Amino acid sequence: MVNVGDMLVGYATNEDVRKRGASGGLVTAVLAAALEKGLVENVVVMKHINEFEAVPIITDDVDEVLASTGSLHSVPVNLAKYAMGRKVAMPAKPCDTQAVIEQAKRGMIDLDNTYVVGLNCGGSMHPVTTKKMLVEMYDIDPEDVVGEDIEKGKLIFKTKNGEEKAIAIDELEEAGFGRRESCRYCTLKIPVNADLACGNWGVIGDKAGSATFCQVMNDKGVKLLDNAIEAGRIEVEPASDKAIAIRAKVNDVMVNLGNTLEKEIFPEIPDADRMQYYMEPMADCIDCGACKEVCPVCACGEDSKCTMFHSLVDNYKMSMYHMVRLLHLSDSCIACGQCSDVCPSDIPITLLQSSFAIPSQRKREYTPGMNVDDVPPFFEVILK
Amino acid sequence: MAEEGWEPKIVAFCCNWCSYGGADTAGMGRFQQPASTRVIKVMCSGRIDPLHVFNAFLEGADAVLVTGCHIGDCHYVNGNEKTEVRYEFLEEMLQQLGLEPDRLHLNWISASEGERFANFITDVTAKVKELGPSPLKPAGVK
Numbered sequence A: 001m002v003n004v005g006d007m008l009v010g011y012a013t014n015e016d017v018r019k020r021g022a023s024g025g026l027v028t029a030v031l032a033a034a035l036e037k038g039l040v041e042n043v044v045v046m047k048h049i050n051e052f053e054a055v056p057i058i059t060d061d062v063d064e065v066l067a068s069t070g071s072l073h074s075v076p077v078n079l080a081k082y083a084m085g086r087k088v089a090m091p092a093k094p095c096d097t098q099a100v101i102e103q104a105k106r107g108m109i110d111l112d113n114t115y116v117v118g119l120n121c122g123g124s125m126h127p128v129t130t131k132k133m134l135v136e137m138y139d140i141d142p143e144d145v146v147g148e149d150i151e152k153g154k155l156i157f158k159t160k161n162g163e164e165k166a167i168a169i170d171e172l173e174e175a176g177f178g179r180r181e182s183c184r185y186c187t188l189k190i191p192v193n194a195d196l197a198c199g200n201w202g203v204i205g206d207k208a209g210s211a212t213f214c215q216v217m218n219d220k221g222v223k224l225l226d227n228a229i230e231a232g233r234i235e236v237e238p239a240s241d242k243a244i245a246i247r248a249k250v251n252d253v254m255v256n257l258g259n260t261l262e263k264e265i266f267p268e269i270p271d272a273d274r275m276q277y278y279m280e281p282m283a284d285c286i287d288c289g290a291c292k293e294v295c296p297v298c299a300c301g302e303d304s305k306c307t308m309f310h311s312l313v314d315n316y317k318m319s320m321y322h323m324v325r326l327l328h329l330s331d332s333c334i335a336c337g338q339c340s341d342v343c344p345s346d347i348p349i350t351l352l353q354s355s356f357a358i359p360s361q362r363k364r365e366y367t368p369g370m371n372v373d374d375v376p377p378f379f380e381v382i383l384k
Numbered sequence B: 001m002a003e004e005g006w007e008p009k010i011v012a013f014c015c016n017w018c019s020y021g022g023a024d025t026a027g028m029g030r031f032q033q034p035a036s037t038r039v040i041k042v043m044c045s046g047r048i049d050p051l052h053v054f055n056a057f058l059e060g061a062d063a064v065l066v067t068g069c070h071i072g073d074c075h076y077v078n079g080n081e082k083t084e085v086r087y088e089f090l091e092e093m094l095q096q097l098g099l100e101p102d103r104l105h106l107n108w109i110s111a112s113e114g115e116r117f118a119n120f121i122t123d124v125t126a127k128v129k130e131l132g133p134s135p136l137k138p139a140g141v142k
Helices: A015-020 A026-036 A062-067 A094-105 A127-138 A169-174 A219-230 A241-265 A271-282 A290-294 A320-328 A338-342 A349-363 A377-383 B019-028 B050-058 B079-097 B114-131
Strands: A007-012 A042-050 A053-059 A088-092 A114-119 A145-151 A154-159 A164-168 A196-199 A212-216 A234-238 B010-015 B037-042 B063-068 B104-108
Touching: A007 A015, A007 A026, A007 A241, A015 A026, A026 A042, A026 A062, A026 A088, A026 A114, A026 A196, A026 A212, A026 A219, A026 A234, A042 A062, A053 A062, A088 A094, A094 A114, A114 A219, A127 A164, A154 A169, A164 A169, A196 A219, A212 A219, A219 A234, A271 A349, A271 B079, A290 A320, A290 A338, A320 A349, A320 B050, A320 B079, A338 A349, A349 B079, A377 B079, B010 B019, B010 B050, B010 B114, B019 B037, B019 B063, B019 B114, B050 B063, B050 B079, B063 B079, B063 B114, B079 B104, B104 B114
Parallel strands: A042 A088, A088 A114, A114 A196, B010 B037, B010 B063, B063 B104
Antiparallel strands: A007 A212, A007 A234, A042 A053, A145 A154, A154 A164, A196 A212
């Protein structure tokens, strides 16, 4: 039996899953057990196509869940929308978890039916950038890559013929590669808003690389773990004080880095230049609407205010579609970076969106997607 | 700056019960005010969506006024309280976007406050005249 607040180190009992998993396969095993024992009806996982491509699938097949193990740093998909209207368990980065909770606040996801296994996340990469980086920085053919890992601030790629090459992430980011922009200024690295917070930070000694650190965040987390232990899929033991301290230290380093980078990334704009600063990149918009389509916190559906009153033939100086979205998301944007990722015109929408959302959220001391009981400030309109 | 003889275009959203009545009273009381406003009547200030304000600016308004009943006097119980919450976000957003704060105003005007309405319009017009045409005004719109 585990309890809320427990800090554990565990691994999958299945040797194959343990070996293929990024760090002990605990997450995969927990998800598989949840499905097996009927705790959930479906599991959302990423189905590997190659190192740079994976598709989210909603499956009720345990084998498919077990086959999905392993981390994917260069497929930054937000899974929140796949949980809608289903009884699911899902792995989730901190930003996926934030999106799930924001959707729950808007009545789109029933949290009682959604089990979220959070994964520590130091940042993810855009697949196109990664491929370019492999050629230019690593001198590796992207086709030859069979695995990747992040360790001690270095990004490591493994090739077919067994070679490994590591380059420091700082160096990569200086050259314009590395993590996505929104990941650089993100400060939520351990998914404390999820049901379980799992990751390899704090796994030390002979277990390093073959076990997962897991913090139980709430009752649903207890259910998930108890269920997996009962099913015989995982083994856990309490984490040592040293392990807990190391995990906290890694987190501190990452959060501090995020805070530092935030100051570098967001420029100080003089009031007189603001309009031009926002207008210029938005002039490239081709009105495809992809940024709204992928937005994991948008709960408006197909007929929404931003698109309904927007016309391609407007000769407005600024897109009304974007103005509505900038306002609409100012309390709920989680800076997951999906909109920038999909933009065919390469507009840094996440950055623009964040420069509105971050001051607005800080002023109201509101962090979206952390606690389901925190009411979004915009909802005051309805509640008053 | 502004051309010689340029008159700003100001869009004023007025609620049916108070501020529209205020505008009426201003006329009946013969209070002088510049002919810069275009009044749009809505049933309640709570009906004014930020979208309407964006649209006004993008269509060429130099300033937008959001007006309604005094807090507590709303004829729909709490419509203007909703306006207030919405306005706060709207104001912040437009400032971040780089629009001068003097181009957007919120004011509560009751049906009997004709003079207040006229003075409000006079003040805003003077301020906007100084600022010149709005940076969001489309090409070809005066």
